[in-house]
Amino acid sequence: MRLRKNFLPRTLADIWCFLLIATFIPITFVFELTIVLPEFHDFGGLFYWITLIAGVFLIMNIKGNMLACMLVDTSIKNEILIPPTDPDERKLWRMCSVCETMAPPRSWHCNTCKTCILKRDHHCFFTGCCVGHRNHRYFLMFLIFLIIGSLYTTIYNSIYLWYLHTETYANYFTLFKMVFPMLMFTVDSSWTNFYLLIYELNVIAFAYSLVLFVYHGQIILRGGVIHERSACKYDLGWKKNLEMVLGTKMHKVWLSPFVESPLPHDGINWQGFLKQTPKNR
Numbered sequence: 001m002r003l004r005k006n007f008l009p010r011t012l013a014d015i016w017c018f019l020l021i022a023t024f025i026p027i028t029f030v031f032e033l034t035i036v037l038p039e040f041h042d043f044g045g046l047f048y049w050i051t052l053i054a055g056v057f058l059i060m061n062i063k064g065n066m067l068a069c070m071l072v073d074t075s076i077k078n079e080i081l082i083p084p085t086d087p088d089e090r091k092l093w094r095m096c097s098v099c100e101t102m103a104p105p106r107s108w109h110c111n112t113c114k115t116c117i118l119k120r121d122h123h124c125f126f127t128g129c130c131v132g133h134r135n136h137r138y139f140l141m142f143l144i145f146l147i148i149g150s151l152y153t154t155i156y157n158s159i160y161l162w163y164l165h166t167e168t169y170a171n172y173f174t175l176f177k178m179v180f181p182m183l184m185f186t187v188d189s190s191w192t193n194f195y196l197l198i199y200e201l202n203v204i205a206f207a208y209s210l211v212l213f214v215y216h217g218q219i220i221l222r223g224g225v226i227h228e229r230s231a232c233k234y235d236l237g238w239k240k241n242l243e244m245v246l247g248t249k250m251h252k253v254w255l256s257p258f259v260e261s262p263l264p265h266d267g268i269n270w271q272g273f274l275k276q277t278p279k280n281r
């Protein structure tokens with residue numbers, strides 16, 4: 001697997017979004033470990049370890065898949081691109097005037113990444129890179145684990161705030177602080193407000209990642225990418241479509257981003273593949 005040499009975010013929007021998610025997740029983890037967990041379970045007990053191990057598993061998969069999404073090179077750079085000789089098949093290829101090369105079907109040029117991306121889905125602000133053929137798996141798993149992780153912390157934090165510390169948080173002023181989160185620090189910059197901010201960010205992360213997952217999930221299950229969402233010409237049935245993203249060992253990819261799951265396609269030669277799809281026979 002080829003890795004990107006320069007994987008850091010390039011634009012201001014990418015940098016801010018990346019910093020938000022890169023700092024918010026470890027801060028949440030430390031908060032849960034040091035503040036919330038000791039109020040639920042005694043240190044060293046069975047439930048303490050179960051909760052801790054589940055938390056470590058979730059954060060490793062969130063950060064690991066996010067990093068893998070940023071690192072794996074899914075561009076046409078260093079690819080051997082040989083356009084087909086058959087004129088009909090060649091029509092599927094296009095000339096990219098920026099890359100100055102013939103680019104394969106389903107690839108699109110990204111002005112931020114400054115290259116054509118194989119089976120390009122979209123440019124992700126939070127990872128600062130394009131999501132395409134080779135890193136689609138990591139993006140999807142990043143989303144799934146973000147949903148589970150933020151839901152997990154939201155449940156614990158809800159009990160912590162609204163049940164264990166009712167006297168501090170259960171009042172109308174808390175609602176005002178949640179609606180205007182930046183104002184809360186000008187009014188009161190205590191730790192209780194900081195905990196409230198972490199809670200709120202997790203609720204937002206859960207809702208936002210769930211919406212993204214539903215949107216991207218239904219396109220993936222139809223065998224498409226965002227550009228093709230109105231007409232998915234490469235639909236092989238949901239199981240094969242999922243395999244095209246998660247790889248041939250797709251039942252194991254939830255374990256870790258380090259689990260190898262080879263993709264059943266090279267992301268370049270779609271012309272013969274297109275003919276084999278049931279809808280295009």
Ligand SMILES: [Zn+2]
Pocket residue numbers: 096097098099100103108109110114115116
């Ligand atoms: Zn290009």
Ligand SMILES: [Zn+2]
Pocket residue numbers: 110111112113114122123124129130131
């Ligand atoms: Zn891009």
